[in-house]
Amino acid sequence: MKISLFIPCFVDQMTPQVGVAVAQVLERLGHACEFRSGQTCCGQPSFNAGYWDEAREVAIRAIGVFDGAEAVVGPSGSCVAMMRVFYPELLKDTPHETAALDLAARTFEFGEFLVKKLGVTDVGARFPHRVTYHDGCHGLRELRVKDEPRQLLRAVRDLELVECDEAESCCGFGGLFSVKFPMISTAMAEVKGGSLARTQCDYIVSSDPTCQLQLDGWLQRNWRSPTGTIPRTIHLAEVLAGAPL
Amino acid sequence: MIAQDAQSPQWAKKKFLHDAKVHVQDTGHRTFVQKALGGYFLSRDAQKARYRDWEQARDAASLAKWSAVNRLDELLPLFVANFEANGGQVHWARDAEEARRIILDLVREAKAKAIIKSKCMTSEEIHLNAALEKDGYGVIESDLGEFIQQLRGEPPYHFVFPCMHVRREEISELFGKFLGTPPTNSPEELTMIARRHMRQLYVDADVGITGANFLVAETGQISITENEGNARLTAALPRVHISLSGIEKVVEHLDDLAVLLPMLATAGAGQQMTCYNTLYSGPRRDGECDGPDEMHLVLLDNSRTAILADPEQRDSLHCIRCGACLNVCPIFKNVGGFTYGTTYQGPIGSVITPHLRGLSDWNHLSAASSLCGACSDVCPVRIDIHHHLLHNRRNAARTVPNRWEKFGHQIFVIVASRPWLFAAGGAIFRHTLGMLKRLPVPLLRDWLATRALPAAPRKSFRQQWRQAGKDSL
Numbered sequence: 232m233k234i235s236l237f238i239p240c241f242v243d244q245m246t247p248q249v250g251v252a253v254a255q256v257l258e259r260l261g262h263a264c265e266f267r268s269g270q271t272c273c274g275q276p277s278f279n280a281g282y283w284d285e286a287r288e289v290a291i292r293a294i295g296v297f298d299g300a301e302a303v304v305g306p307s308g309s310c311v312a313m314m315r316v317f318y319p320e321l322l323k324d325t326p327h328e329t330a331a332l333d334l335a336a337r338t339f340e341f342g343e344f345l346v347k348k349l350g351v352t353d354v355g356a357r358f359p360h361r362v363t364y365h366d367g368c369h370g371l372r373e374l375r376v377k378d379e380p381r382q383l384l385r386a387v388r389d390l391e392l393v394e395c396d397e398a399e400s401c402c403g404f405g406g407l408f409s410v411k412f413p414m415i416s417t418a419m420a421e422v423k424g425g426s427l428a429r430t431q432c433d434y435i436v437s438s439d440p441t442c443q444l445q446l447d448g449w450l451q452r453n454w455r456s457p458t459g460t461i462p463r464t465i466h467l468a469e470v471l472a473g474a475p476l
Numbered sequence: 477m478i479a480q481d482a483q484s485p486q487w488a489k490k491k492f493l494h495d496a497k498v499h500v501q502d503t504g505h506r507t508f509v510q511k512a513l514g515g516y517f518l519s520r521d522a523q524k525a526r527y528r529d530w531e532q533a534r535d536a537a538s539l540a541k542w543s544a545v546n547r548l549d550e551l552l553p554l555f556v557a558n559f560e561a562n563g564g565q566v567h568w569a570r571d572a573e574e575a576r577r578i579i580l581d582l583v584r585e586a587k588a589k590a591i592i593k594s595k596c597m598t599s600e601e602i603h604l605n606a607a608l609e610k611d612g613y614g615v616i617e618s619d620l621g622e623f624i625q626q627l628r629g630e631p632p633y634h635f636v637f638p639c640m641h642v643r644r645e646e647i648s649e650l651f652g653k654f655l656g657t658p659p660t661n662s663p664e665e666l667t668m669i670a671r672r673h674m675r676q677l678y679v680d681a682d683v684g685i686t687g688a689n690f691l692v693a694e695t696g697q698i699s700i701t702e703n704e705g706n707a708r709l710t711a712a713l714p715r716v717h718i719s720l721s722g723i724e725k726v727v728e729h730l731d732d733l734a735v736l737l738p739m740l741a742t743a744g745a746g747q748q749m750t751c752y753n754t755l756y757s758g759p760r761r762d763g764e765c766d767g768p769d770e771m772h773l774v775l776l777d778n779s780r781t782a783i784l785a786d787p788e789q790r791d792s793l794h795c796i797r798c799g800a801c802l803n804v805c806p807i808f809k810n811v812g813g814f815t816y817g818t819t820y821q822g823p824i825g826s827v828i829t830p831h832l833r834g835l836s837d838w839n840h841l842s843a844a845s846s847l848c849g850a851c852s853d854v855c856p857v858r859i860d861i862h863h864h865l866l867h868n869r870r871n872a873a874r875t876v877p878n879r880w881e882k883f884g885h886q887i888f889v890i891v892a893s894r895p896w897l898f899a900a901g902g903a904i905f906r907h908t909l910g911m912l913k914r915l916p917v918p919l920l921r922d923w924l925a926t927r928a929l930p931a932a933p934r935k936s937f938r939q940q941w942r943q944a945g946k947d948s949l
Contacts, residue, residue: 238938244933272892281869281874288889368847372852449928
C-alpha cells in the first residue's frame with residue numbers, strides 16, 4: 232500500500248524525528264511512503280479558536296494536497312481528528328463536503344492504522360524500558376483509539392507497560408488554550424503529569440506530540456522525584472522504530 | 477448576584493481569570509474535591525455495571541428527551557391541560573423578572589409568614605431568594621447542602637452537590653454558630669441537627685417552593701427525585717405549593733421516567749435510584765388527609781426558546797441536571813464551582829450560559845476548555861457538550877470577534893496556504909527560538925512561566941525528507 236504521510240506542522244518543525252520514525256516503521260512493514268510537500272497545517276488552531284472561515288480555507292487546501300492518496304497516515308490523534316471528524320463538519324453544506332468525507336474515510340492515526348488497517352500488532356521492535364501510555368483526548372474520544380497503541384506496546388520486546396490512575400485525563404495542552412489560560416492548563420499538567428510520573432516509568436509514550444510538549448514541559452520544569460529521575464515522553468512511532476536514527 | 481449582571485461587559489471574564497488563578501494554586505482545595513469525588517466514581521461505576529447496556533440506556537434517555545424537546549409545542553399544552561385537570565394552576569413566565577413577580581404575587585396572596593424551599597436550581601437562575609428577602613419574606617432552604625450554603629451566605633458550589641467543597645468541621649462550626657449545637661464530626665449527627673431544626677419549620681411554613689425534575693405530559697404530574705425527603709415535606713405540608721420549572725423539563729410518557737430517573741441517580745450521584753421519587757398530581761382533594769390547598773406551577777422560558785430555535789445546540793435542552801459532566805471536568809476540578817460565576821457550573825454551564833446571559837459576556841467560558849470531551853462521554857442524555865463549546869466559539873468569532881485575534885488567524889491562513897512561506901517561517905522560528913525564549917514574547921512568555929520548552933531541531937522534517945532524496949511530489 233502506498234501511504235501518504237500526514238506530517239502535522241508541529242512535527243515538521245519541532246519533532247521531525249517522529250515523522251522519520253513513522254516512515255521507518257511503515258517501510259519496514261513493506262509499505263512505500265510518500266511525503267507531499269504541499270502540506271502545511273491542518274487548520275486546527277483557527278478552527279478551535281472559532282475562526283472557521285479562516286480554518287475552512289486551510290482545510291480546503293489540505294484536502295487538495297491529499298487528493299487521490301490511498302491512505303493518509305499521521306502521528307497525531309489530534310490533527311487526524313481535525314481531518315477526519317472536523318473537516319466534514321467545517322465543510323458541511325459546501326461544495327467541498329463530499330471531498331471532506333472522502334478524505335476522512337482515508338485518514339488514519341498511526342497506531343490505529345497499524346492495528347486496524349494493516350492488522351499488525353507486532354512490528355518486531357525492542358524497547359527495554361518501563362513505560363506508561365498517555366491517551367491524547369482527541370485520539371481517545373474523537374477517534375476512539377484506546378486499545379490499539381497498548382496492543383502495539385505489549386508486543387514490543389522487553390517493554391513493561393504500566394497504567395497510571397489518570398489515564399483518561401487531559402494533559403491540559405488544548406492548543407491555544409495552553410497560553411490563553413496558562414494557569415488552568417498548568418494545573419491540568421500537574422494532575423496528569425504527576426499521575427504519569429508516579430508510575431515510576433522511564434518513558435511516557437504518546438501518540439500526540441503536542442501532549443508531549445505539554446507533559447515534558449511541565450515535568451522537566453517541576454517534577455521532583457524521590458529517585459531523581461524525570462520520565463521523558465516519547466512518541467509511539469519512536470518506540471516501534473526501535474533505535475533512533 | 478442581580479447587581480453583578482449590570483456590571484461592565486468584561487466583568488465576568490475578569491472575575492473568571494482572577495478567581496481561576498487563585499483557585500488553581502490552592503492544591504489543598506483540589507485534593508479535597510478530588511477525594512470528595514472518589515467515592516462518587518466508585519459507586520457510579522458499580523451502578524453503571526448493573527445496566528445491561530449503559531450505552532443503550534443513554535440512547536433511550538436521549539431519545540426520550542429529544543422527542544419531547546422537539547415537540548414542546550405539542551407536549552407543553554398537553555401537560556398543562558392534564559395538570560389543570562388535576563387541579564393545579566399554571567403560570568407562564570417569559571423571563572426571570574416575570575417569574576419572580578409571579579411567585580411574589582402568589583406569596584403575597586397566600587399572606588405567607590414563612591416560606592420553605594427545596595432544592596431548585598431554576599430558582600437560583602432567577603435569583604428568587606434575594607427577591608423574596610427584599611420584599612421581607614424569610615426563606616429556608618430545606619435541602620441539607622443548600623441549607624449549609626444558605627447559612628454560609630454562598631450560592632451552590634456545584635449544582636448537584638451544593639456544598640461539596642465544605643469540610644465536615646466547617647459544617648459543625650457553622651451549625652454551632654447559627655443553631656447553637658455542640659461540635660461533632662459525625663455526618664449522621666450533623667444531619668440530625670439539621671433535621672431537628674427543620675421539622676417545625678415545615679409545619680410553620682405557609683408556602684413551599686420546589687423545583688421539578690420532569691413534567692409528565694400524559695398525566696400532568698410533576699416528578700421530583702431527592703434523597704432527603706425534604707422536597708416531599710416542602711410540597712405537602714404548607715398550604716400553598718409553588719413549583720418552578722424550565723419548560724424543557726417536560727417528557728411525554730410516564731414510562732420515560734423508567735429510564736430517566738435511574739440514569740439521573742446513577743450519573744448524578746452514583747446511586748441505583750435516589751431515595752425518594754415522588755409524582756405530584758395536584759392539590760389535596762376531598763377526602764384526602766394531606767397535601768396543599770393550592771398547587772401552582774411556574775413555567776419558565778428565560779431564553780430556553782432561543783436555544784430551541786438553534787437546531788445545532790437544541791440538544792443542550794436535554795440536560796437533566798445530573799452534574800456528571802462537572803464531576804469529570806478537569807477545568808471544574810481545578811478552578812472550582814464559584815469561579816464560573818454562573819448558576820450552572822462546569823461544561824454544561826459553559827454551553828448554556830452564553831444563551832441565557834449573552835455570548836459576548838460569557839464566551840470566555842467556552843474558550844476556557846481544552847476540549848477534552850470527557851463531559852460528552854459521561855452525559856446520560858448524550859448532549860454533544862464539548863462540540864457545543866466549539867460552536868459557541870465560532871458564533872462569538874462571527875458576532876463579536878476580537879480584532880487582533882482575527883488578524884492573527886488571517887496571517888495564519890496566508891502562511892498555511894503557502895508551503896514555501898510556511899517552511900521559511902518555520903525555519904526563522906526554529907533558529908530564533910533560543911533568543912525568543914529570553915524575550916517577553918506574548919503567548920511564549922505565558923508558556924514559559926510554568927513550563928520548559930525544548931530546543932528546536934536544526935532541520936525540519938521536510939528538509940530531512942528532501943535531503944534523503946525521498947521527495948516524491
